[in-house]
Amino acid sequence: MTRPTQRNREFHVSKQNKKSDADDAYGGFHAGFSVLVGRPNAGKSTLTNALVGQKVAITSAKPQTTRHTIRGIVHREDAQLILVDTPGLHRPRTLLGKRLNDLVADTLAEVDAIGFCLPANEKIGPGDKYIAAQLAAVGRKPIVAIVTKADTVDRQALTEQLLAVAALGRDVMGEAGWADIVPVSATDGFQVSTVADVLIGHMPSSPPLYPDGELTDEPEAVMIAELIREAALEGVRDELPHSLAVVVEEIVPREGRTEDNPLLDVRVNLYVERPSQKAIIIGKGGSRLREVGTNARKGIETLLGTRIYLDLHVKVAKDWQRDPKQLVKLGF
Numbered sequence: 001m002t003r004p005t006q007r008n009r010e011f012h013v014s015k016q017n018k019k020s021d022a023d024d025a026y027g028g029f030h031a032g033f034s035v036l037v038g039r040p041n042a043g044k045s046t047l048t049n050a051l052v053g054q055k056v057a058i059t060s061a062k063p064q065t066t067r068h069t070i071r072g073i074v075h076r077e078d079a080q081l082i083l084v085d086t087p088g089l090h091r092p093r094t095l096l097g098k099r100l101n102d103l104v105a106d107t108l109a110e111v112d113a114i115g116f117c118l119p120a121n122e123k124i125g126p127g128d129k130y131i132a133a134q135l136a137a138v139g140r141k142p143i144v145a146i147v148t149k150a151d152t153v154d155r156q157a158l159t160e161q162l163l164a165v166a167a168l169g170r171d172v173m174g175e176a177g178w179a180d181i182v183p184v185s186a187t188d189g190f191q192v193s194t195v196a197d198v199l200i201g202h203m204p205s206s207p208p209l210y211p212d213g214e215l216t217d218e219p220e221a222v223m224i225a226e227l228i229r230e231a232a233l234e235g236v237r238d239e240l241p242h243s244l245a246v247v248v249e250e251i252v253p254r255e256g257r258t259e260d261n262p263l264l265d266v267r268v269n270l271y272v273e274r275p276s277q278k279a280i281i282i283g284k285g286g287s288r289l290r291e292v293g294t295n296a297r298k299g300i301e302t303l304l305g306t307r308i309y310l311d312l313h314v315k316v317a318k319d320w321q322r323d324p325k326q327l328v329k330l331g332f
């Protein structure tokens with residue numbers, strides 16, 4: 001396998017520098033949605049995983065702004081990049097079909113920037129051109145061309161591919177071409193953070209859209225939150241669409257227990273936006289919440305391999321998703 005020689009130099013071609021002092025509205029914080037598109041095997045999933053890193057995507061909260069599956073979230077001090085899925089665009093049949101289906105068009109219209117993945121080691125083909133044309137048709141949306149698998153070619157071949165990708169951009173977008181062009185290797189980490197930087201550069205000024213906190217650093221806590229969320233939404237998904245946040249407050253060993261008979265206290269808050277939603281979660285006389293606890297507990301005990309005592313609290317935090325003050329209050 002050959003590699004570009006200047007591995008440590010970050011480089012990308014950019015025409016825009018979107019951030020300005022004017023969008024300081026949220027203390028300089030930027031957040032938004034992005035989607036990686038490209039034909040099958042272009043390296044989208046591998047790049048998503050590399051961008052998100054070891055951090056498990058926190059799916060225990062879903063802002064109403066998107067109805068699409070979250071693939072992962074890049075958390076930064078000053079930004080949040082939420083990578084969503086386009087089910088249709090992952091499928092060749094849709095790609096080669098006559099037009100993008102509405103779902104895909106919706107997703108593309110909804111995101112703040114599109115990452116168009118083209119592998120460095122394959123000539124631009126009809127599939128790529130088709131997608132390029134569809135993306136161009138979406139209209140005024142920053143499209144970042146990402147040349148993936150940069151590690152598979154030498155520097156000259158990479159340069160040639162970058163030029164070919166730039167030419168494709170001018171073909172479909174007119175003289176302006178792509179908003180940016182970035183080569184990357186997801187497998188060895190080359191320029192992965194640059195891809196994040198460039199996409200984040202296109203995110204609007206916004207408060208964080210998702211809770212961050214330690215949860216994302218602790219796969220176990222995330223999975224616990226997810227198990228509880230699943231149990232809490234069981235059967236009431238329509239009534240509680242995206243307004244439920246689950247926060248694992250504490251996981252502590254119960255004192256006075258012997259090593260061969262441990263018990264963990266797991267304290268969890270469930271945040272909803274309205275009292276009516278709280279009532280749904282709790283159920284008549286607390287019956288539903290007990291059921292939620294029982295169902296989630298089994299999964300958590302299997303996950304942790306130990307018995308737990310699950311302490312669930314339901315709280316109302318009005319518009320917690322949109323209100324930066326609430327997020328702070330909730331410890332996010």
Ligand SMILES: Nc1nc2c(ncn2[C@@H]2O[C@H](COP(=O)(O)OP(=O)(O)OP(=O)(O)O)[C@@H](O)[C@H]2O)c(=O)[nH]1
Pocket residue numbers: 038039040041042043044045046047090148149150151152184185186187188
């Ligand atoms: N050498 C190298 N291989 C890569 C890189 N990224 C992805 N691959 C490989 O390329 C293949 C396809 O990668 P995926 O990430 O699954 O591609 P995808 O675009 O998500 O594919 P679909 O799910 O079919 O749309 C896999 O075998 C990966 O291991 C890279 O940066 N370098």
